[in-house]
Amino acid sequence: xxxxxxxxxxxxxxxxxxxxxxxNEVEVFAAAYRNQLPVLLKGxxxxxxxxxxxxxxxxxxxxxxxxxxxxxxxxSDLIGRYLVKGGETVWVDGPLTSAARNGCICYLDEIVExxxxxxxxxxxxxxxRRLLPIEKLGELIQVPDTFCLAISYNPGYQSVxxxxxxxxxxxxxxxxxxxPNADKEQTIVEREAEGIxxxxxxxxxxxxxxxxxxxxxxxxxxxxxxxxxxxxxLILDGIPPVVxxxxxxxxxxxxxxxxxxxxxxxxxxxx
Amino acid sequence: xxxxxxxxxxxEDPDQPAYNAAFAESFAAxxxxxxxxxxxxxxxxxxxxxxxxxxxxxxxPGVFDxxxxxxxxxxxxxxxxxxxxxxxxxxxxxxxxxxxxxxxYIYMHSRCTFESVSQFVQHFVIGLGGRELIITKFHExxxxxxxxxxxxxxxDYPGPDLNFxxxxxxxxxxWAQARxxxxxxxxxxxxxxxxxxxxxxxxxxxxxxxRLDACIGxxxxxxxxxxxxxxxxxxxxxxxxxxxxxxLSGLEEPTAxxxxxxxxxxxxxxxxxxxxxxxxxxxxxxxxxxVRKAMTARINREKEAVQEAxxxxxxxxxxxxxxxxxxxxxxxxxxxxxxxxxxxxRGDGPNVDLYYDDELIQMTPEIEDLMESIIxxxxxxxxxYMDGVARVPYASDQEAxxxxxxxxxxxxxxxxxxxxxxxxxxxxxxxxxYCLMTELDVPPVDDNFVEVTLEKYRxxxxxxxxxxxxxxxESKLLRRQxxxxxxxxxxxxxxxxxxxxxQEMSDYVYTRYRNRERSVAVMFMVxxxxxxxxxxxxxxxxxxxxxxxxxxxxxxxxxxxxxSGKTNKRxxxxxxxRFDESYSSMVRQRISGIRSKGFTRMGVAxxxxxxxxxxxxxxxxxxxxxxxxxxxxxxxxRGRYAVEDTRHALQELRHEGIHSFCITIDKEAxxxxxxxxGAGNYAVIHEVQKLPVKVADxxxxxxxx
Numbered sequence: 001x002x003x004x005x006x007x008x009x010x011x012x013x014x015x016x017x018x019x020x021x022x023x024n025e026v027e028v029f030a031a032a033y034r035n036q037l038p039v040l041l042k043g044x045x046x047x048x049x050x051x052x053x054x055x056x057x058x059x060x061x062x063x064x065x066x067x068x069x070x071x072x073x074x075x076s077d078l079i080g081r082y083l084v085k086g087g088e089t090v091w092v093d094g095p096l097t098s099a100a101r102n103g104c105i106c107y108l109d110e111i112v113e114x115x116x117x118x119x120x121x122x123x124x125x126x127x128x129r130r131l132l133p134i135e136k137l138g139e140l141i142q143v144p145d146t147f148c149l150a151i152s153y154n155p156g157y158q159s160v161x162x163x164x165x166x167x168x169x170x171x172x173x174x175x176x177x178x179x180p181n182a183d184k185e186q187t188i189v190e191r192e193a194e195g196i197x198x199x200x201x202x203x204x205x206x207x208x209x210x211x212x213x214x215x216x217x218x219x220x221x222x223x224x225x226x227x228x229x230x231x232x233x234l235i236l237d238g239i240p241p242v243v244x245x246x247x248x249x250x251x252x253x254x255x256x257x258x259x260x261x262x263x264x265x266x267x268x269x270x271x
Numbered sequence: 272x273x274x275x276x277x278x279x280x281x282x283e284d285p286d287q288p289a290y291n292a293a294f295a296e297s298f299a300a301x302x303x304x305x306x307x308x309x310x311x312x313x314x315x316x317x318x319x320x321x322x323x324x325x326x327x328x329x330x331x332p333g334v335f336d337x338x339x340x341x342x343x344x345x346x347x348x349x350x351x352x353x354x355x356x357x358x359x360x361x362x363x364x365x366x367x368x369x370x371x372x373x374x375x376y377i378y379m380h381s382r383c384t385f386e387s388v389s390q391f392v393q394h395f396v397i398g399l400g401g402r403e404l405i406i407t408k409f410h411e412x413x414x415x416x417x418x419x420x421x422x423x424x425x426x427d428y429p430g431p432d433l434n435f436x437x438x439x440x441x442x443x444x445x446w447a448q449a450r451x452x453x454x455x456x457x458x459x460x461x462x463x464x465x466x467x468x469x470x471x472x473x474x475x476x477x478x479x480x481x482r483l484d485a486c487i488g489x490x491x492x493x494x495x496x497x498x499x500x501x502x503x504x505x506x507x508x509x510x511x512x513x514x515x516x517x518x519l520s521g522l523e524e525p526t527a528x529x530x531x532x533x534x535x536x537x538x539x540x541x542x543x544x545x546x547x548x549x550x551x552x553x554x555x556x557x558x559x560x561x562v563r564k565a566m567t568a569r570i571n572r573e574k575e576a577v578q579e580a581x582x583x584x585x586x587x588x589x590x591x592x593x594x595x596x597x598x599x600x601x602x603x604x605x606x607x608x609x610x611x612x613x614x615x616x617r618g619d620g621p622n623v624d625l626y627y628d629d630e631l632i633q634m635t636p637e638i639e640d641l642m643e644s645i646i647x648x649x650x651x652x653x654x655x656y657m658d659g660v661a662r663v664p665y666a667s668d669q670e671a672x673x674x675x676x677x678x679x680x681x682x683x684x685x686x687x688x689x690x691x692x693x694x695x696x697x698x699x700x701x702x703x704x705y706c707l708m709t710e711l712d713v714p715p716v717d718d719n720f721v722e723v724t725l726e727k728y729r730x731x732x733x734x735x736x737x738x739x740x741x742x743x744x745e746s747k748l749l750r751r752q753x754x755x756x757x758x759x760x761x762x763x764x765x766x767x768x769x770x771x772x773x774q775e776m777s778d779y780v781y782t783r784y785r786n787r788e789r790s791v792a793v794m795f796m797v798x799x800x801x802x803x804x805x806x807x808x809x810x811x812x813x814x815x816x817x818x819x820x821x822x823x824x825x826x827x828x829x830x831x832x833x834x835s836g837k838t839n840k841r842x843x844x845x846x847x848x849r850f851d852e853s854y855s856s857m858v859r860q861r862i863s864g865i866r867s868k869g870f871t872r873m874g875v876a877x878x879x880x881x882x883x884x885x886x887x888x889x890x891x892x893x894x895x896x897x898x899x900x901x902x903x904x905x906x907x908x909r910g911r912y913a914v915e916d917t918r919h920a921l922q923e924l925r926h927e928g929i930h931s932f933c934i935t936i937d938k939e940a941x942x943x944x945x946x947x948x949g950a951g952n953y954a955v956i957h958e959v960q961k962l963p964v965k966v967a968d969x970x971x972x973x974x975x976x
Binding site for chain 2: 072076081082083084087088089155209210211213214217218242258259261262263265266267268269270271
């Protein structure tokens with residue numbers, strides 16, 4: 001077996017990823033891309049934001065670089081740094097610089113998690129200047145027209161410490177994502193877990209809908225499409241439906257005993 | 272066990288009179304664990320009293336037949352307790368005649384109580400969808416289409432698990448009545464006209480059961496299986512229902528409605544010809560009068576709400592069309608129509624589209640919920656709901672009306688009175704200096720409320736404090752420090768690289784653990800409007816006490832103010848605790864003294880308290896509102912006007928860097944809170960009793976990363 005390494009900036013998606021458009025998000029993104037506008041994806045977890053970006057990367061035929069942001073991610077993690085190699089120092093581009101030089105789509109997932117100083121590099125990149133300052137090199141990169149910055153964030157977080165600043169938000173074209181309607185969601189479950197019985201898929205979607213009724217009443221978030229797909233995959237593999245929904249959905253949603261019991265029972269009433 | 276022990280227990284010799292053959296037989300029938308248990312306790316009890324031990328051994332195998340291990344232990348312990356209490360008679364009686372204890376024990380341990388299931392059932396029913404029905408305790412089960420009443424306990428089965436299932440199934444059956452049209456408006460009207468109502472309702476109840484079970488069978492097959500498994504008391508019962516169903520196959524069609532059931536009532540009214548089957552276990556009585564009462568109130572409420580909401584929508588649309596000119600509407604102008612949606616698979620929402628003239632309009636969540644509830648009542652949106660939309664008066668008209676009533680409260684003006692502006696969304700302007708705000712003190716009340724609360728929540732308070740301490744103790748690894756406990760390899764490599772490339776080497780190459788310094792100031796704004804009277808007020812006060820106790824651990828700066836008032840001339844905030852005040856006995860007495868007052872003019876209170884909060888020095892400033900409903904005042908301050916003013920006030924705070932969060936118990940809050948506070952900045956609590964727990968939990972989550 002040979003393992004082939006691909007440089008991230010050359011990671012071109014050749015096979016069309018499965019994506020079910022809900023509204024006109026594909027057109028809006030494409031238009032934003034043509035006009036060199038950065039894009040902000042809003043929406044609850046597991047509703048297809050990352051898949052959408054993959055699809056757009058394929059659609060626009062641009063390589064994509066994804067950065068999952070975390071709370072220790074600093075500006076230099078994005079831009080790059082000097083490394084010592086054999087007594088000499090070598091500059092290594094960070095993902096953002098690499099995307100900027102090569103005109104890729106750069107996707108910063110869950111941007112609110114990153115440190116505040118990342119906004120320093122994001123801001124000049126996102127207005128009409130389209131500049132990426134690399135302080136350590138003393139360079140200023142004028143990014144090519146094919147470069148596109150996309151960020152995602154979930155406004156549902158209940159910690160006031162995690163919010164996107166207006167000055168950042170207002171530089172983006174925003175696209176809102178939500179869970180698809182029952183028919184679409186069933187199609188998605190059937191496509192993602194190929195071979196699943198369509199009755200079971202419909203029941204899974206119904207169950208997902210039930211958990212979403214509980215959002216804000218005891219659950220912070222209802223079951224995402226991703227969780228339903230996971231459950232469908234387990235069912236395909238021979239796990240009984242109620243066990244699959246317990247493991248793939250209920251336990252992932254809550255730790256509260258009463259609530260867990262309610263979600264368990266809901267799945268038992270659907271299947 | 273040893274031979275000696277056995278001999279000791281059973282007697283030495285089969286020939287001796289002490290040897291009890293019957294006992295030996297029943298003893299031999301027990302499993303080894305139970306035998307060991309008996310032998311062990313025979314010896315222990317024997318140390319205390321030999322006669323008691325003998326009685327225990329004699330009865331024990333019999334008790335083991337009836338009770339599990341824990342039950343037997345409880346039986347023995349209660350006897351020993353009686354012995355220790357020197358009630359010898361009772362001890363001997365308990366051991367010699369265990370029947371009474373067994374009966375009692377089974378009764379106590381097999382039933383399932385309302386308290387143990389209510390939380391679960393509430394979540395479950397909300398999860399099922401449709402109008403949110405509230406679970407309430409009553410001596411018998413029924414629904415009035417707003418609430419589901421469930422009995423104090425259920426003991427149909429000899430085990431708590433099955434009884435729990437019966438609770439659940441009863442709730443589902445009642446939910447199905449509301450969901451699948453048993454109580455549609457037309458149905459309720461028709462039922463009301465039937466004479467000999469009690470008998471007719473009994474028949475209707477059974478007919479509907481057949482129809483609803485079929486609905487459940489289609490939608491919730493899992494529940495249907497449980498219906499079939501647990502619904503009947505005997506095989507004959509099941510057969511009786513089967514026969515009944517066979518006659519009524521039409522009712523099981525997906526197209527059958529409650530009106531079809533009504534049409535069949537007549538033929539079953541004469542009981543002697545066709546005996547009705549006994550109610551299933553999960554069935555409940557039907558209370559037509561209660562349904563009518565709840566429904567009439569709801570229909571009026573929702574009709575008004577729809578028209579108001581649509582009126583606002585219409586004005587908003589016209590504003591877009593005409594630009595900024597706001598003119599009264601003519602009746603000839605555009606009209607709303609409701610059309611069944613093409614896409615019938617939208618999951619839970621109402622399957623209708625709203626059109627304004629010929630244009631499809633996006634419904635707000637508020638309108639969507641209303642539509643759904645109305646469809647549950649009527650099966651459609653009645654035409655007349657769309658009429659009269661334009662006649663809803665303007666806020667300013669309402670104001671004029673008020674003047675004629677002659678009610679203007681005396682302005683309470685003093686040196687403390689501050690004027691605040693108010694946002695008028697119609698004019699898109701502020702009404703400068705419109706509200707007069709006075710700050711008053713809550714009169715302290717020296718009762719034992721604080722002590723009682725602390726006692727009541729002793730356990731909870733401990734756990735709240737503990738979780739808060741965890742927040743406090745949370746340490747974070749700080750990177751790139753000039754001094755610290757460990758080397759930051761990343762930083763060092765970078766510094767080295769800088770050094771080699773000829774740049775200045777950074778000193779910041781250490782990591783250090785440090786407790787995050789908290790710099791949080793919180794303002795609690797407590798709704799003291801008239802609607803909080805009673806248990807809501809109690810829950811608010813309890814929450815404040817628990818939170819204050821816990822906040823003392825955390826060391827956050829906090830203040831508590833109540834707010835209320837009547838019209839713009841008399842807005843009041845009530846000091847409970849200022850930022851610079853310590854949590855003294857005076858503060859405790861003031862919390863205890865919080866009472867419900869007038870109305871809920873929220874905007875001005877937010878502006879005033881936000882101003883106070885802004886003067887405190889902290890990195891993070893949060894305004895938390897405890898409320899029970901939407902903003903509303905005696906005058907025109909209601910509906911969209913009130914919501915928009917409140918929203919504007921909150922936005923003003925946001926610009927100042929103050930975060931706001933709302934905790935409410937209004938179950939309709941989802942309709943307006945997201946608009947006012949923003950997604951994720953509110954929490955709706957369904958059970959008032961849970962308020963104290965939740966408030967502390969939310970606070971912790973809010974102020975930690």
